[in-house]
Amino acid sequence: MAPPRRGTACRAPADTPFDPAVVAPRLLAWYGAHGRDLPWRHTRDPYRIWLSEIMLQQTTVAAVIPYYQRFLDAFPTLVALAAAPPARVIELWAGLGYYSRARNLQRTAQLVVEHYAGRFPETVEELTALPGIGRSTAGAIVAIAFDRPAPILDGNVRRVLVRLFAVADDPRSTAAERQLWGWAVALTAPDRPHDYAQAIMDLGATVCTPSTPACPACPLADFCQARQLGLERQLPRVRARKVLPVRRQVAVLVERDGACLARPRPPQGFLGGLWELPVADLRQDEQPLTAAARLAAELGLAGQPTLVGQLKHAYSHFTLELALVRVPVAGGRAAEGLWHWLAPIQLLETPLHGAHRKALAQFLASAPAGRR
Numbered sequence: 036m037a038p039p040r041r042g043t044a045c046r047a048p049a050d051t052p053f054d055p056a057v058v059a060p061r062l063l064a065w066y067g068a069h070g071r072d073l074p075w076r077h078t079r080d081p082y083r084i085w086l087s088e089i090m091l092q093q094t095t096v097a098a099v100i101p102y103y104q105r106f107l108d109a110f111p112t113l114v115a116l117a118a119a120p121p122a123r124v125i126e127l128w129a130g131l132g133y134y135s136r137a138r139n140l141q142r143t144a145q146l147v148v149e150h151y152a153g154r155f156p157e158t159v160e161e162l163t164a165l166p167g168i169g170r171s172t173a174g175a176i177v178a179i180a181f182d183r184p185a186p187i188l189d190g191n192v193r194r195v196l197v198r199l200f201a202v203a204d205d206p207r208s209t210a211a212e213r214q215l216w217g218w219a220v221a222l223t224a225p226d227r228p229h230d231y232a233q234a235i236m237d238l239g240a241t242v243c244t245p246s247t248p249a250c251p252a253c254p255l256a257d258f259c260q261a262r263q264l265g266l267e268r269q270l271p272r273v274r275a276r277k278v279l280p281v282r283r284q285v286a287v288l289v290e291r292d293g294a295c296l297a298r299p300r301p302p303q304g305f306l307g308g309l310w311e312l313p314v315a316d317l318r319q320d321e322q323p324l325t326a327a328a329r330l331a332a333e334l335g336l337a338g339q340p341t342l343v344g345q346l347k348h349a350y351s352h353f354t355l356e357l358a359l360v361r362v363p364v365a366g367g368r369a370a371e372g373l374w375h376w377l378a379p380i381q382l383l384e385t386p387l388h389g390a391h392r393k394a395l396a397q398f399l400a401s402a403p404a405g406r407r
């Protein structure tokens with residue numbers, strides 16, 4: 036399908052409570068004075084814009100900036116990313132979470148090299164066919180990199196539209212979703228899509244914030260249905276949180292001669308390619324010290340286990356309760372398979388996954404003086 040042409044007018048849904056054409060000029064004027072200066076705003080390179088959009092999913096701007104810069108230092112071009120060792124990509128992503136994003140990023144780079152001769156596709160349809168690129172991310176790339184009208188509906192924009200149109204239903208319901216996309220299309224500026232996309236994102240990030248929207252400073256306050264109804268703090272409606280299952284594990288610091296045991300996880304699947312300490316699920320009613328001794332024995336090692344502490348770590352689909360046990364060993368088998376003996380400082384340089392990085396910090400803090 037041909038990309039939308041400049042100047043293509045977007046039709047308003049029938050139930051728009053004000054003329055959508057009034058929104059973009061207000062927003063663009065505000066953006067001219069208050070838009071954020073961000074590293075990815077100094078480029079029209081679709082590779083860099085795509086990278087920033089993927090990194091910003093589920094992650095704050097402040098957290099993303101150093102990752103974005105390090106990633107581009109290592110992989111300045113799409114071709115460099117496509118050809119990189121996957122372990123290096125994961126290493127540079129470690130700490131940002133949602134690691135499937137990093138794997139999809141490299142897979143998409145490889146597909147663009149393979150099927151588009153390294154030139155980023157320019158339409159929403161082509162972009163959404165690539166791994167990890169949804170409709171909103173595709174819209175952001177088309178609008179920001181190619182300056183063509185394309186609606187976006189990321190978390191910030193969704194919140195602005197829910198309030199602007201006072202959507203009282205669950206904004207993730209199918210009906211609300213359809214309506215929100217309709218409004219996103221209707222409001223998108225046909226003549227300055229590059230600026231409009233960034234302006235509405237910025238409004239959500241800096242003015243129409245989740246708990247304390249700064250309505251008096253908002254350029255859209257005159258139109259905002261939630262404000263007129265006094266509902267700006269009640270919307271979007273918060274969905275009842277699902278109670279997540281709890282997974283109980285023990286992570287073991289197996290120590291020998293100042294080194295500890297760790298390995299990379301398999302490249303595919305949950306936390307794929309990241310590093311981990313020896314870890315085991317706790318069996319029903321099993322105590323962490325018993326599980327740690329069992330784990331050490333499976334590794335061909337034996338030592339006196341000591342409980343160091345415990346921590347909780349939240350994943351999107353479960354909560355991890357992790358007991359931390361130290362097992363100093365002498366002798367035993369050398370590291371086999373993917374296991375490595377590493378000094379703690381070396382281990383900190385690996386892409387150790389988040390929960391085990393926290394665990395290592397606790398282990399190091401609790402180490403007897405002279406062994407830290």
Ligand code: SF4
Pocket residue numbers: 195198199242243244248249250253254255256257259260261262267
């Ligand atoms: S007036 Fe308030 S609630 Fe409405 S869009 Fe602006 S900041 Fe958000």
